[in-house]
Amino acid sequence: MTVEVREVLLARRGELIDELATITDVPRDSVTPVSFGKRVGDGTTEAVERLNKVGTARELDAVLADVERALAKVDDGSYGRCDECGEPIAPERLEARPWSVRCVRCASSR
Numbered sequence: 404m405t406v407e408v409r410e411v412l413l414a415r416r417g418e419l420i421d422e423l424a425t426i427t428d429v430p431r432d433s434v435t436p437v438s439f440g441k442r443v444g445d446g447t448t449e450a451v452e453r454l455n456k457v458g459t460a461r462e463l464d465a466v467l468a469d470v471e472r473a474l475a476k477v478d479d480g481s482y483g484r485c486d487e488c489g490e491p492i493a494p495e496r497l498e499a500r501p502w503s504v505r506c507v508r509c510a511s512s513r
């Protein structure tokens with residue numbers, strides 16, 4: 404089981420990194436001025452688009468962090484146990500989201 408989970412996690416990590424790479428052609432923390440020489444409307448649209456990308460990138464980043472954490476847990480043998488309370492994570496949850504590192508209770512109490 405552990406080997407399979409590892410493969411699923413590694414595959415997911417690869418996908419996330421690819422997705423992030425396509426989104427983050429715009430540097431996330433950049434202070435790059437919105438392009439000059441265009442109508443104000445264009446600049447606004449671009450700014451909004453950029454904000455959307457930043458939001459998506461942050462979400463992907465958060466999932467990626469969980470995937471990395473889950474991989475570390477596979478390695479140290481704590482995979483399937485909640486990072487916060489140490490209780491087993493429900494198998495349905497792990498099946499739906501193999502990179503879960505907290506049980507439903509802890510994840511929803513954040």
Ligand SMILES: [Zn+2]
Pocket residue numbers: 485486487488489490505506507508509510
């Ligand atoms: Zn927990």
